[in-house]
Amino acid sequence: MAVTGLDPEDLTARARIRDAALRHFGEHGFERATIRGIAETAGVSSGLVRHHFGSKQALREACDEHLAKVLRRLNDRARADPTPADVNYVAVARAAVGPYQPYLARALADGSAAPLFDEIVELSQRWLADADRDRPDPPDVDRKIRATVITAMALSVTVLHQHISRGMGVDLFSPEGDQLLARTLIDIYSHPMLSLEDAALGRAALDKIQHPATAEPRHQQEEHHDD
Structure with missing residues (x-):
């Protein structure tokens, strides 16, 4: 069964050029990549690349939008089936995004994937909104900030995959890696490392460092407010 249905666009020369650009940008980086090199990778003329995209920058934006679309589909599927009995979404995500891993890792490292990063932050905020409703304590930090940090931590797996594979003892981008990563994430997210008291x-302590003269424990601030 296919992970997602193909867009009609994915059968066109435009999609072939976009996929070639994803491979070419991933291998050479945006600055070193050329329209001619992308055209050669796609097996088309440079003129056809310019006809469809106009510029290298526009082509990179199309690459980011395509990846964002893939991630939105994965997110929608996971949200529609939050407790699947027969799906490992780590494996599903690797199958869908794996071919673009070199592009994603390089773009994240050089800071050029801002729209894509922001899209994932937005998706993360939706998950946090659901989780916040069941929290026993009110969040101390704005949801977007928390989503931003969570996104950075999740995407670092792609950038640091070689180190993670070495530490895990298995190739992260393999079926065995899918299973071990999924189990690890379940274990981490199901057991908080800090109690509410800690x-x-x-x-x-952070309040005291920031405002040493006026800081007092949060519970005392809340009691004063209630008075």
Whole structure:
């Protein structure tokens, strides 16, 4: 069964050029990549590349939009089936995004994937909105900030995959890696590393560092407010 249906666009020369650009940018980087090189990778003329995209920058934007579309589909599928009995979404994501991993890692490292990063932050905020409704304590940090950090941590797996594979003892981008990463994520997210009490102490310490003359424990601030 296919992970996602093909867009009609994916059967066109435009899509072939876009996929060639994803491979070419991933191998050479944006600055070193050329329209001619992308055309050769796609097996078309430079003129056809310019006809469809106009410029190298526009082509990169099309690459980012395509990846964002793939990720939105994966996100929608996961949200529609949050407790699947027969799907490993780590494996599904690797199958869908794996061919673009070199592009994604390079673009993230050189800071050129801002629209794509922002799209993932937006998707992460939706998951946090659901989780926040069941929190026993109110969030201490704005949701977008938390989503931004979560996104950076998740995407770092792509950038640092060689180190992660070495530490895990298996190739991260393999079926065995899919299973081990999925189990690891489940274990991490199902067991908080800090209790609510320890978290409160940590916040109080940060308050004291930031405002040493006026800081007081959060629970005392709330009691004063109630008075």
